Amino acid sequence: MLSAERSKLLTEVGAGTPGGDLMRSYWIPVLRSEQLKAGAAPHQFMILGERLVGYRSPEGEVGVVDDACPHRGVSMALARNEPGGLRCIYHGWKCSPQGQLLEAPTHPDGADLSQVRTGYHPTQEEQGIIWLWLGEGAPPPMRKLAFSGLPDDQVITVTVKANCGWLQPLETLWDVFHAQILHNQTNRGSRRGGVYFSDQGRTMDNGVAYDYSQMHAESTDYGMKYMNVDAAKRTHFRFILPFFDHHALEPGEFADKGLQISVPIDDDHCLLWMVMYNKHAPLKADGFALQSLQGVPDLSNFVDHLGPRNRDNLWGQDRELIDRDESWSGVPNTSLLVRIFLEDLMVIESQGRPDRSREELEITDRALVLGRKRVLEAIEAVGRGEPAPAQTDDLSDVEALFELRDAPDQ
Ligand code: FES
Ligand SMILES: [Fe+2]
Known part of the structure; x- marks a missing residue:
């Protein structure tokens, strides 16, 4: 639980605010x-x-x-x-x-x-x-990220505006277990196979119980690394300050990878980026990136072709799909990445501006707690006049990995 004062530090991004000063350093x-x-x-x-x-x-x-x-x-x-x-x-x-x-x-x-x-x-x-560069003075050199310098045919970017503060999309990434609940049916229909649940979310579809306590999160110079282990896979994620988060999309070192970026528009809106890339070869038509965007007409507003989604229409939730067991969340069956984003946006926009002093956090929120702490530490460091963390570092090797496992850890 955070004090209301610290929660505010994670919300306000305007000129002269401590959070805004951190972000203007990149x-x-x-x-x-x-x-x-x-x-x-x-x-x-x-x-x-x-x-x-x-x-x-x-x-x-x-x-x-x-x-x-x-x-x-x-x-x-x-x-x-x-x-x-x-x-x-x-x-x-x-x-x-x-x-x-x-x-x-x-x-x-x-x-x-x-x-x-x-x-x-x-x-x-x-x-x-x-x-x-929105900061004061001459900008520093741009740091290298995992997709920096790749040829055009190895990178695809999409954006969408979200009606929520910049931290909420990151919090939903750090909260890796939500995928097994919120996205369970979306994942079930995807190429990577289902990670759906029964028994109140504690048992995999193959009947193997998994253990929430196997989630690891630790601080790094650039932000945080966190890892989720379940019966079928081990997934490594990377948070890069101030608002970059590396995803694993598919198993294997040579698979397409993803970087989500959560850029504040103002205190209550953000621009969400999904950068999908492959370091080893051009993106393939049957790879995650291109396949998950099939039929998307506008990559700059990549979920908007499905019409308005807001509190008044309950983000377009379709109860009939739920009743027919065709969708867990009520999000329509459409391109995979669009579905996942619609599900995330539905829940996080519905939070409004979250009051983080009134939460009941649990063991699955471990990475979320550390991620917030790392942002607050960076805000405080910049406030003391120290350089922003990893401001010019070469981060080209920092990325996610998704490993399949034959058997659960003992
Ligand atoms: S030139 Fe006069 S307001 Fe722009
Ligand atoms: Fe999600």
């Missing part, structure tokens, strides 16, 4: 490259409570600026995307993708424009992702 993935087309309309978005506009100039250069013209604050989403930069439609001021004021038709000829401050934020584009 490069943040904010848009899929495909969302910015050269010369097209600027794209409005919000990250860490900051209203921003991203665009790609007609020459192909990416810029991210505050959604406010430096002159008098008009939305830059309304601006014209011209060669060389964005031009505000109100009085025609034009800024380069690097935030330099290039023209201000309302200034006298020859005026010095170099002192005008524009809200510019550095970007880098890698693996089809636009990464943003």
Whole structure:
């Protein structure tokens, strides 16, 4: 159980908040490259409570600026995307993708424009992702993650906006046992076979009892490693501060792997990324990544084609599917990854803003407790002026693993 004060530290992400300071110490993935087309309309978005506009100039250069013209604050989403930069439609001021004021038709000829401050934020584009630096001063080099530098055909990314705070999707990953309950029927229909339960969740479908106490979680420099052991498999997960979490998707070292990223939009909304990659070969049509996204029309809003889902319609839960025993959760039968995300979003959005001072945690919440502690420790370290943990480390070897087991541990 956390005090209300510490729970707040895990919730607030705006400028000047301790949590916001931690997150502004890292490069943040904010848009899929495909969302910015050269010369097209600027794209409005919000990250860490900051209203921003991203665009790609007609020459192909990416810029991210505050959604406010430096002159008098008009939305830059309304601006014209011209060669060389964005031009505000109100009085025609034009800024380069690097935030330099290039023209201000309302200034006298020859005026010095170099002192005008524009809200510019550095970007880098890698693996089809636009990464943003929202921190103060010059950004550090971008750290290497497991999929950094892979060819395009070895990586696929999808995003969805979630109506919950950034920590809740991570908490649901750290709570690995929920998969055996919430996702039991979804997993049952998947290639990796069912991990469904009977006997109040304590017995596998093959009749072998498993032991919740075999879950391990330990601190690392970059965050936390945690592992789940059951009768059929051993699954290793990795949490990388501040909001990256490596998944095991399928058995075997050479299988597709996944990295979920939970980027705060504001205190109560987040942008969820699923980056699926294969370090060894191009993604295969019958591999987890491509197969789990079959039929998804829009990878930037990858569950939205199923229509609105919110508290008013109980996230689209279909009771008839439950009554017919075709779905445990009432989520419709659709692409595998979409189903899993819909099930997760349904439960975590329904929490509202959780009051973590009023929980009843149990043994299966062991990794969740440590994960929160690691975030709080990182917030405190940055608050003391120390460098953010693993800010520039090479983390290319940090990833998940899913091992099948022949027999349970004795
Ligand atoms: S408000 Fe943008 S140019 Fe005046
Ligand atoms: Fe889940």
